[in-house]
Amino acid sequence: MFVIVSRYLIPKGFRGLTLFPFIIVSESDLKQNAVMINHEKIHIRQQLELLVLPFFIWYGLEFLVRWIICKDKNVAYRNISFEREAYANEKDLDYLKQRSFWRFLKY
Template identity: 45%
Template sequence: MVAGFKGFVIQVPSLWVTGMALYPFVFVKNKKPEEKLLHHECIHLQQQLEMGFLLFYIWYFVEYFIRYLHYQDHYRAYRNISFEREAFLHESTPAYLRERRFWAFRAFL
């Protein structure tokens, strides 16, 4: 488990993605998710705490829509959402959440 994680990991075998964060829950497809996936989702939990849940999801989907219009490709649009860029870049850095600045995702806009 990710150090300092205070949420709940719930396995959902029918989940269409490998992991999803909805504070305070991390939903995972596999019974034993990789540490990297949990860290990625914990970064999203921190983003949600900072922005507030509703604003986070509105921003996430608006940014996805804009990126989709730009790239005309679901995967490229998803990977270029600022929240995802931050999480993918730092998912392998265990100390990242302790060092992370407030609203750090802005550097990826």
């Protein structure tokens, strides 16, 4: 895992993004934010489980379906199973030590 700081690679309205094996954050102080880094590490684990490319296909399709249903981009984003898992567990810094395989399916 590599943490990179670049505000130009982050979409507007976001502070971080994960593209295995990189975590990209918009500001250098976010590199020290344990909760945010843990959130992004959860995405790294999800990407590994789905062999990276299928993760992004699933993520995009789930976002589109939820956007059509909700008619709100932000609500759709927050309800993607991968995001729900990451947000629900980002404050538990030991979560990845005990997380079961494909845990995102619970969400």
